[in-house]
Amino acid sequence: MAKLYHVPLSPFCRKVRLSLAEKKIECELIEERYWEEHPDFHRRNPARKVPILRIDGRTLPESAAICEYLEEKYPEPPLMPRSAEGRYEVRRLVSWFDDKFHHEVTSKLLYERVNKKMMGAGFPDSGNVKSGAKAIKYHLDYMAWLLDHRRWLAGDVMTLADFAAAAHLSSLDYISDVDWHRSDVVKDWYAKIKSRPAFRSILADQVPGFLPPKHYSDLDF
Template identity: 65%
Template sequence: MNSSTQTTRLYHTMLSPFCRKVRLVLAEKKIEVELVEERYWENPPDLKRRNPAGKLPVLRYRGNMLAESQAIVEFIDETVPNPSLMPKSPAERHEVRRLCAWFDDKFNAEVTRPILEERVWKKITRAGYPDSRAVKDGLRAVKEHIDYLASLLEARRWLAGNSLTLADFTAAAHFSCLDYISDVDWDRSEMVRDWYATIKSRPAFRPILADQVPGIQPAPHYAELDFG
C-alpha cells in the first residue's frame, strides 16, 4: 500500500489527556482517523516497536509513525495548515508552547495524573484502593490552576491570545478527562467555565464527549454543552 493512502491510525487510550489532545486536533483539521485502543499497562508487544519510549499516543500518518503528543500536533498543524492552530509571530508561538507545557507537565503532575491514577487507573488495572489524600491534593491544586486561567482570560479571548490555538486543545484535553469523573469546580470561575463550554461545543469535541470508559460512568453533565 502506498504510504499516502494508508489509513490514519491513532493508538491511544480514552482517558489520556495526551491522546485526547491529538484526537481533538485531528478532528479540528477534519482528518479521519481509525482509533485503536491500547491497554498500555499490559505492555503490548508492538507498543515499543511503534514508540521506543513505550508511551501513547502513537499516530500512523502519511507513512510516518509519530510519537509524543506535542510533537504530533505541531506536525499535523504544519502539514495541514488550515485551520492554523499556531500563531505567526515567534512570541505568540512561544506563548502557545509555554501553555502546552504548563498543562502537559505542571498541571498533569499536580492534577490530572494523581486524580486519574487514584480514581480511574487503579480501578481499571486492579491496583488497589484510591489514596484519598492524593485525590484531595489534586482537587486543591486544580482550583489554583483555574484561578491562573481566569487571570489569562481576563485579557484574552482564548488562553494564548485572541485566536484558538493548540494551547486551548491541550488544556481542554486535560479538563475533559477530569470532567468525565466530575472533578472540576466549574463554579470557581465563570470565565473558565465559559471558555470550556465554548471549546466543548466545537464539532471536534463530539467524539470525546461520546467516550464511554468500561466500568466508569461519565458525570451526568459530561456530554452536555450547556453545563453549569
C-alpha cells in the same frame, strides 16, 4: 487513513484527537491498553506510552511533537499564531498543562481514581487525591486570570493551548473533578470549546466501569 493508538481518557491522546478533528484529518481510533505489555506495541513505541499516530506512512509517538508535525504538514486551520511571540505563548501553555498541571492535578486525580483501577494497581491514595483537588483550584484561578485578559488562553485566537487545557479538564470532568462554579470565564471558555464539532468524539467516550456525570456531554452544562 490515519490511525491513532490511544486511551479514551488520556489528556495527551485527547489533545491529538482534537487537533486531528479540527484539521478534518480522518483517523481511525484504536484503543491501546499500553500497560498490558503487548510486544507489538513496544516495537512501535520504545517510550511505551500513548498516543501513537500512524500517518503519512510513519509511526509517531509523543503528543507535543505530533501536534507540531500536524501543524506543519496540515496547516489549515492553523492552531498556532504566526508571530514567534504568539507561538512561544502557545508552547509555554501547552507545557504548563502537559507538565505542571498534569503533575499536580491529572496524575493525582485521574490516575489515582481511574488508571489504578483499570491497571489493577490498587486503591486511590487519598493524600494524592486531596493534593490534586487542592491544586486544581489554583489552576482554574490561573486560567480565569488569563481569560480575563484574553478571548482564548494564549491570545485572541483558539490554539493548541486551548486544546491541551481542554483535554485535561474534559478527562477530569468525566470523573466529576472539575468545579465549574469556581469561575464564569473558565466555564464560558469550556462551553465554547465543548460545542465545536472537533469535541464530539470526546464527549461520546465511554469507559467501562466509570459512568460520567450527566453534565459531561451536555453542551449547556
